[in-house]
Amino acid sequence: MAMVREITFAQAINEALDYEMSKDEKVIIMGEDVGRYGGIFGATAGLYEKYGPERVRDTPISEAGFIGAAIGAAATGLLRPVVELMFIDFLGVTFDQIFNQAAKMRYMFGGKAKIPMVLRTTCGAGFAAAAQHSQSLHALFIHVPGLKVIMPSTPYDAKGLLIASIEDDDPVVFIEHKGLYGIKGPVPEEPYSIPLGEADIKKEGKDVTIVATAAMVHKALEAAKKLKEEGISVEVVDPRTLVPLDVDTIVNSIKKTGRLVVVDEGYPRCSFATDIAAIAASKAFEYLKAPVKLVTPPATPIPFSPALEKEWIPSAEKIEKAVKEIL
Amino acid sequence: MPVEEIPKETLLWMYETMVRIRLHEERVAELFAQGKVPGFVHLYSGEEAIAAGVMAHLRKDDFITSTHRGHGHYIAKGGDIKASMAELFGKKTGSCKGKGGSMHIADLDVGELGANGIVGGGIPHAVGAALGIKLNGLESVAVAFFGDGAANQGTFHESLNLASIWKLPVVFVCENNQYQISLPAKEHTNVKDIAERAKAYGIPGVAVDGQDVLAVYEVAKEAIERARRGEGPTLIEVKTYRFRGHFEGDPQVYRSKEEIKWWKENKDPIKIFEKILLEKGIFTKEELEKVWEKARKEIEGAVKFAEESPWPTKEDLTEDVFSTPTKGVLVWQW
Ligand SMILES: Cc1ncc(C[n+]2csc(CCOP(=O)(O)OP(=O)(O)O)c2C)c(N)n1
Numbered sequence A: 001m002a003m004v005r006e007i008t009f010a011q012a013i014n015e016a017l018d019y020e021m022s023k024d025e026k027v028i029i030m031g032e033d034v035g036r037y038g039g040i041f042g043a044t045a046g047l048y049e050k051y052g053p054e055r056v057r058d059t060p061i062s063e064a065g066f067i068g069a070a071i072g073a074a075a076t077g078l079l080r081p082v083v084e085l086m087f088i089d090f091l092g093v094t095f096d097q098i099f100n101q102a103a104k105m106r107y108m109f110g111g112k113a114k115i116p117m118v119l120r121t122t123c124g125a126g127f128a129a130a131a132q133h134s135q136s137l138h139a140l141f142i143h144v145p146g147l148k149v150i151m152p153s154t155p156y157d158a159k160g161l162l163i164a165s166i167e168d169d170d171p172v173v174f175i176e177h178k179g180l181y182g183i184k185g186p187v188p189e190e191p192y193s194i195p196l197g198e199a200d201i202k203k204e205g206k207d208v209t210i211v212a213t214a215a216m217v218h219k220a221l222e223a224a225k226k227l228k229e230e231g232i233s234v235e236v237v238d239p240r241t242l243v244p245l246d247v248d249t250i251v252n253s254i255k256k257t258g259r260l261v262v263v264d265e266g267y268p269r270c271s272f273a274t275d276i277a278a279i280a281a282s283k284a285f286e287y288l289k290a291p292v293k294l295v296t297p298p299a300t301p302i303p304f305s306p307a308l309e310k311e312w313i314p315s316a317e318k319i320e321k322a323v324k325e326i327l
Numbered sequence B: 001m002p003v004e005e006i007p008k009e010t011l012l013w014m015y016e017t018m019v020r021i022r023l024h025e026e027r028v029a030e031l032f033a034q035g036k037v038p039g040f041v042h043l044y045s046g047e048e049a050i051a052a053g054v055m056a057h058l059r060k061d062d063f064i065t066s067t068h069r070g071h072g073h074y075i076a077k078g079g080d081i082k083a084s085m086a087e088l089f090g091k092k093t094g095s096c097k098g099k100g101g102s103m104h105i106a107d108l109d110v111g112e113l114g115a116n117g118i119v120g121g122g123i124p125h126a127v128g129a130a131l132g133i134k135l136n137g138l139e140s141v142a143v144a145f146f147g148d149g150a151a152n153q154g155t156f157h158e159s160l161n162l163a164s165i166w167k168l169p170v171v172f173v174c175e176n177n178q179y180q181i182s183l184p185a186k187e188h189t190n191v192k193d194i195a196e197r198a199k200a201y202g203i204p205g206v207a208v209d210g211q212d213v214l215a216v217y218e219v220a221k222e223a224i225e226r227a228r229r230g231e232g233p234t235l236i237e238v239k240t241y242r243f244r245g246h247f248e249g250d251p252q253v254y255r256s257k258e259e260i261k262w263w264k265e266n267k268d269p270i271k272i273f274e275k276i277l278l279e280k281g282i283f284t285k286e287e288l289e290k291v292w293e294k295a296r297k298e299i300e301g302a303v304k305f306a307e308e309s310p311w312p313t314k315e316d317l318t319e320d321v322f323s324t325p326t327k328g329v330l331v332w333q334w
């Protein structure tokens, strides 16, 4: 078999956007610095040059305006906008458009509307970017019915899931962890689509299930590697899509191992982690041999100082410790 | 405004302030390159005349709100450079105990209500400060600083409207450095002068050359005095240029080296001011050189303080989330 070439997570996103734009004239990109600059993290590099300023639109700092416009354009069926919110933290200035407008239109209109838009945004701490540029707010989107929420952890998943998201007829929030843009992995050159709602078992194991998302998948794998040296076999499940959620894969893994650790970079309460713990409690209770362990940051804003930030972010060591506590 | 009409000590203060800001910013750039100052760092070099010209009229009991590009505002409002330098390093002795960093520099003791990581996030806070001033019968004013990019955020428009209907003692200072990161102002705004937007809210709007501290001083004087007299808000647009990248590490693909060079050579606010001060014989070359010397010493002292300061510890992480202790667990940890 020929070796699949390796590209970065950012390049994988770029390829998915490029493919969709070349295939469908209705796909346009809007956002701050997505054009000439190629996106603050480089994800839209070269697209402005290739598709021009009409289809790759640099916007003013008016997030409620341009994200609302993307929703309106999608509702008409005239466009399939991919709109970039530079940091997930800026959600605050545009949340009405997302949770009262995009998420509810189809239902309120009795199933008559389709909202084929993708909101791409970035999350994640670890860069001393402080309290307003480091958050992982996926739980807010999961909470509101009507939004699909995607959070890939590898370049391969990023490309396939973004293609599927752009081709999907519902509003999709596509969350890219800033710490992943530079990681490399095998990605086929040809376009492919990964169905929304399918988890991926990133590593098989039999003693403990770890459910983790985005950058935390890599920390979980790091912990799993260390634990393997001590004879502990960890299964790492990456849901990849948080809505729709592949409950079966998660529950089946818990049934197999009897133990669950959830690792998440979101705030600890009313979170993705508590959600998975609740699913385990209600769907796999009789299989659990130990309490469910959650590894999350504390309920504080994200501190600037690297000395504090490293304590705030869940680490591989904390994951290892959690696993050992329930063995 | 003719330089002769401005008190000599005010002129000196403005010159000192601009020099302190410039040296501070250029030193922080070095520290960033050395990896000592982490995170996102947006520097104010080239825009110093705005902070100096406006703050020359403010007192300690006046309030300002700032932006991600906030070091200059902090320094001009009287913030302690030692504390802010330690903050930029992420040290425990920092003005925010290492929790805020460059984008959240704040000193509430001198009325500096904070830099802001959210573009347009601070503008309504100045309106609120002004409301508090009015309802408490105080003589203070509030000044909101923000960029050209922020003038397209809803908070800008909502704030101008609120301040105008309530006739609040607030001055809006739009620092138009002609770019919103990579996007030139003419591509994000359809009016020639952002100051024109004042018309929509029935308040005065003035555009002024931000490289000329005397011009900024004059326009700010009128607006701030007007606000103090209880006659309501003003929108000032200051045309300026940032000498460095949007943030440190910005490759600046969106503008030419020639353009940057032209501004640095012809429109450096410190050089322009210096020329006037010397030509009019207000200060001697030696007197001005002393200002630089003193500022350099002050900044090196701050760097030393920051370097020698301790890091915050794990215990500090969960402090400062709330001010009032209550029953029950407030700061949850699994
Ligand atoms: C709500 C929000 N949107 C986007 C950003 C990202 N961002 C940070 S600074 C900036 C440009 C600001 O331009 P301007 O207001 O002109 O200020 P300048 O940086 O030029 O001083 C942008 C888009 C942000 N911090 N907050």
Ligand SMILES: [Mg+2]
Pocket: B147, B148, B149, B175, B176, B177, B178, B179, B180, B181
């Ligand atoms: Mg600007």
